[in-house]
Amino acid sequence: MNGRAIWAIYRFEMARTFRTVAQSLISPVLSTVLYFVVFGAAIGGRIETVEGISYGAFLVPGLVMLSLLQQSLTNASFGIYFPKFIGTIYEVLSAPLSFIEIVIGYVGAAASKALLIAAIILLTASAFVELQVAHPVWMLTFLVLTAISFALLGFIIGIWAKNFEQLQLIPMLVITPLVFLGGAFYSVSMLPPAWRAVSFFNPVLYLISGFRWSFFEVADVPVGWSITAIVAFLAICLVVIWAIFRTGWRIKP
Amino acid sequence: MPMRARRSDAGAPVGEEFGEGIVPAIISIESLAKSFDDGFQALKGVDLEISEGEILALLGPNGAGKTTLISIICGLVTPSAGRVTVAGHDIIADFRAARSLIGLVPQEITLEPFEKVINTVQFSRGLFGRPRNDAVIERILRSLSLWDRRNSRNRELSGGMKRRVLIAKALSHEPRVLFLDEPTAGVDVTLRREMWTVVRDLRASGVTVILTTHYIEEAEEMADRIAVIDHGKLLLVEQTAQLMRQLGRKELVLDLAVPMDAVPAGLSDYKLQLSADGMQLLYEFDGHSDRPGLAPLLADIAAAGLDLRDLSTRQSSLEEVFLTLVRDGGDAADRTGVAQ
Numbered sequence: 001m002n003g004r005a006i007w008a009i010y011r012f013e014m015a016r017t018f019r020t021v022a023q024s025l026i027s028p029v030l031s032t033v034l035y036f037v038v039f040g041a042a043i044g045g046r047i048e049t050v051e052g053i054s055y056g057a058f059l060v061p062g063l064v065m066l067s068l069l070q071q072s073l074t075n076a077s078f079g080i081y082f083p084k085f086i087g088t089i090y091e092v093l094s095a096p097l098s099f100i101e102i103v104i105g106y107v108g109a110a111a112s113k114a115l116l117i118a119a120i121i122l123l124t125a126s127a128f129v130e131l132q133v134a135h136p137v138w139m140l141t142f143l144v145l146t147a148i149s150f151a152l153l154g155f156i157i158g159i160w161a162k163n164f165e166q167l168q169l170i171p172m173l174v175i176t177p178l179v180f181l182g183g184a185f186y187s188v189s190m191l192p193p194a195w196r197a198v199s200f201f202n203p204v205l206y207l208i209s210g211f212r213w214s215f216f217e218v219a220d221v222p223v224g225w226s227i228t229a230i231v232a233f234l235a236i237c238l239v240v241i242w243a244i245f246r247t248g249w250r251i252k253p
Numbered sequence: 254m255p256m257r258a259r260r261s262d263a264g265a266p267v268g269e270e271f272g273e274g275i276v277p278a279i280i281s282i283e284s285l286a287k288s289f290d291d292g293f294q295a296l297k298g299v300d301l302e303i304s305e306g307e308i309l310a311l312l313g314p315n316g317a318g319k320t321t322l323i324s325i326i327c328g329l330v331t332p333s334a335g336r337v338t339v340a341g342h343d344i345i346a347d348f349r350a351a352r353s354l355i356g357l358v359p360q361e362i363t364l365e366p367f368e369k370v371i372n373t374v375q376f377s378r379g380l381f382g383r384p385r386n387d388a389v390i391e392r393i394l395r396s397l398s399l400w401d402r403r404n405s406r407n408r409e410l411s412g413g414m415k416r417r418v419l420i421a422k423a424l425s426h427e428p429r430v431l432f433l434d435e436p437t438a439g440v441d442v443t444l445r446r447e448m449w450t451v452v453r454d455l456r457a458s459g460v461t462v463i464l465t466t467h468y469i470e471e472a473e474e475m476a477d478r479i480a481v482i483d484h485g486k487l488l489l490v491e492q493t494a495q496l497m498r499q500l501g502r503k504e505l506v507l508d509l510a511v512p513m514d515a516v517p518a519g520l521s522d523y524k525l526q527l528s529a530d531g532m533q534l535l536y537e538f539d540g541h542s543d544r545p546g547l548a549p550l551l552a553d554i555a556a557a558g559l560d561l562r563d564l565s566t567r568q569s570s571l572e573e574v575f576l577t578l579v580r581d582g583g584d585a586a587d588r589t590g591v592a593q
Contacts, residue, residue: 002349002382004379004382004383004384005379005380005381005382007379008376008378008379008380009380011376011379012368012372012376015368015372016367019367083365086363086364086365086366087359087361087363088363088364088365090327090329090357090359090363091357091377091380091422092380093328093329094327094328094329094352094355094357095352095380095381095382096348096349096350096351096352096353096381096382097380248331252329252330252331253289253290253330253331
């Protein structure tokens with residue numbers, strides 16, 4: 001294992017984050033605070049509690065998940081797409097590195113940054129509402145597994161994308177709707193039966209539900225399903241990345 | 254005859270005629286072929302041995318297969334067939350050992366625009382698994398006149414400096430082999446000469462340099478050996494000076510004091526050409542055959558009573574040699590018996 005190379009990629013990627021701190025860290029936190037104000041303060045005034053939890057507190061896990069998914073995905077996709085776009089990828093591909101090391105470097109950095117943002121959002125939220133975490137270890141497990149698996153998905157998108165439009169396509173057209181419809185701002189039990197049934201086909205629902213469970217022990221689906229879903233998703237992403245590097249698809253003719 | 258030692262798979266030296274003294278081969282390429290998905294055959298079975306410490310120029314027109322060849326050795330392109338070893342390490346089975354010996358300077362200027370020069374170069378060293386060593390980085394940056402600009406952002410540098418940063422990155426892990434893909438493409442004369450000096454200094458420090466170019470002048474000026482490649486085939490590999498001797502045609506120009514209408518009958522055996530104005534006689538002779546006796550020609554000219562004002566000889570440039578080779582598709586190379 002070329003640990004120094006992994007560290008070099010990781011540090012280089014993290015340096016980019018801190019070089020563009022306003023865009024990387026402040027902007028996601030600001031947008032989360034806005035969600036919090038609009039949904040929590042405005043709508044929360046009319047919905048007092050959901051499943052026995054104050055609506056403000058109920059929102060927090062969903063908002064954290066929303067940012068975590070978007071950030072891990074976009075960081076990783078941009079992280080690998082940008083060197084492809086400007087051509088510096090040649091150096092990574094010509095270095096004595098296996099694909100596992102390349103993935104650990106890029107995905108690790110993207111996931112770290114997303115987790116950092118999630119932590120900042122949690123801290124910010126705790127200034128607005130009183131938060132309790134029933135299962136801190138599970139909470140961390142969900143955070144880490146989600147960050148890693150969506151960073152892997154982002155990495156795949158970054159390899160797949162041939163231009164910036166494609167790079168934005170999946171996060172905007174797929175991920176954001178799935179998060180909004182995955183119970184980030186409500187419990188699916190509040191939906192009409194037909195829409196509730198449809199919601200169960202949304203993979204993001206399982207992530208948000210499991211994550212929320214780790215806070216309040218309240219869930220839309222059994223927590224075991226949530227764990228299974230995230231592990232299965234992680235496994236699928238790993239297989240796809242393995243296949244990409246094995247065939248050299250879009251990176252190595 | 255001096256011999257070159259070539260290492261076989263088992264590491265035993267194999268003698269081969271080349272140059273002066275025993276020089277081990279650092280790169281060995283056997284039957285290397287590459288077909289892309291669209292069916293384009295970029296390489297059609299290339300065999301080549303590169304000796305440690307030499308400067309080899311890969312010469313060929315655009316699309317000849319130069320970059321594909323380099324890209325395969327460096328791990329950017331997967332070969333369809335054949336085998337390459339670097340210091341005995343297979344580039345696929347033992348890619349870590351092989352690649353850690355290689356530095357690559359790509360054709361395009363590709364740098365992270367917002368990063369500082371020194372961080373970019375240190376990143377490269379880390380990527381190749383080498384421990385941080387500020388002294389080495391400083392030495393490399395100083396040797397490339399970049400030390401004073403080490404804290405500049407890459408985007409603030411001139412084109413020539415950016416190219417030197419790419420070289421610094423490629424050297425950061427102290428490779429034994431450096432690939433320069435068209436190092437002077439699109440750069441001005443001053444910068445080109447500067448780049449040549451850099452390459453010579455590298456060779457002096459023991460680094461093997463393989464450069465691709467379509468500037469003949471560059472190959473002639475820099476390279477110990479020249480490999481001519483076209484349409485995915487290696488047409489010829491030869492020492493630069495010998496190539497010039499073997500393929501360079503020589504021409505004797507005789508300036509006449511008095512114009513003439515026709516070549517005198519006594520000189521017909523020499524197949525002389527008379528210029529249109531009747532003031533010059535041209536005599537072409539092959540550089541690689543034994544030097545024909547010029548003395549008999551001059552004696553016959555004197556006997557024919559021609560009054561010469563001046564005479565000069567001219568050797569064809571590598572450019573002409575190259576065009577001949579590419580046009581003939583290797584026939585000329587076969588003539589020399591040195592094609593690989």
